[in-house]
């Protein structure tokens with residue numbers, strides 16, 4: 183009897199001990215998996231914020247702290263919609279408000295450099311929409327400042343994150359195309375209608391649209407060593423929502439040639455005068471927007487590189503075109519700032535690199551210069567290549 187009782191007690195005790203142990207390890211697991219949330223301040227509550235905020239809101243690595251826009255009503259509305267506790271009409275006020283870790287800059291292109299600098303000086307990491315600065319010099323100074331302050335700085339786009347980019351990079355690396363020789367990329371539509379900055383000095387189709395193709399082609403073929411370009415203005419006057427009739431100052435039509443070394447030459451064309459029945463997103467378009475040729479094969483990226491829907495590959499062994507990676511998986515172009523928050527939270531290095539964004543900015547500036555003076559422009563910046 184005594185033995186039974188003690189056995190029963192023993193069993194009860196061991197069961198309780200096991201439950202306690204399980205609970206303890208579950209708690210440990212919960213603590214371990216409870217992510218450090220990156221506190222975010224978003225500046226610029228216009229068109230693209232409607233794409234970013236729902237993605238950021240869903241991220242387990244993000245706590246949205248503040249929203250800011252010089253049009254105060256926009257900041258107020260986005261704050262209410264996405265449960266952001268603070269909203270401000272000016273960056274100075276946002277910086278004086280509750281602390282945050284990462285500034286997500288979604289303002290006019292011409293404002294990026296100035297605001298990114300102010301954020302770095304205030305001790306914030308920065309994710310910036312493209313371009314990360316107005317000039318290469320300004321971008322380089324920002325990178326130096328971020329290093330000096332032991333902060334991180336990143337610039338859009340996020341095209342290197344797509345599984346289609348990874349597939350193309352791998353195919354090139356494995357020699358599926360033989361010796362790569364040439365590539366073409368294009369992206370255009372009939373131009374944004376809501377804001378004038380796209381057409382003002384510092385704007386243009388290169389930093390707004392060409393930037394994606396430039397990031398993809400340099401990401402796949404390596405840093406550009408030199409650039410030649412032609413640029414033009416096809417539509418000298420436009421009507422936009424925020425300013426009515428405006429004069430177009432920045433190029434709205436561009437062709438850029440890049441020399442990647444080893445004989446590899448590529449070409450990017452972009453513009454705000456491209457009619458496309460498939461619309462701005464190119465959804466349903468079956469023709470590739472990017473093609474890369476080599477001595478043994480060629481491959482085409484279906485859809486635009488910021489929202490790809492497959493890669494068509496032909497090789498000398500398989501002459502019938504075959505489509506790979508038709509599914510983008512979890513990748514969406516809106517993910518940039520969320521991916522960065524995850525990396526900051528976990529202490530991991532993302533594929534997106536500021537040196538790559540800076541390199542693309544140098545190419546854009548060189549293309550503008552070459553477009554003006556007709557000369558070939560040398561590129562000095564590089565980034566870690568291959569990316570994947």
Ligand SMILES: NC(=O)c1ccc[n+]([C@@H]2O[C@H](COP(=O)([O-])OP(=O)(O)OC[C@H]3O[C@@H](n4cnc5c(N)ncnc54)[C@H](O)[C@@H]3O)[C@@H](O)[C@H]2O)c1
Nearest residue numbers: 226227228229230251252253288289290291293311312377
């Ligand atoms: N709209 C898109 O689909 C899209 C997609 C990808 C990237 N982008 C990029 O996102 C950026 C913003 O584009 P958008 O289309 O959202 O423009 P937008 O005009 O709709 O929004 C920009 C917002 O920034 C605000 N702003 C400007 N200067 C500011 C300042 N100093 N402080 C605070 N707020 C300020 C404006 O008031 C405006 O509300 C651009 O770099 C653009 O290239 C836009």
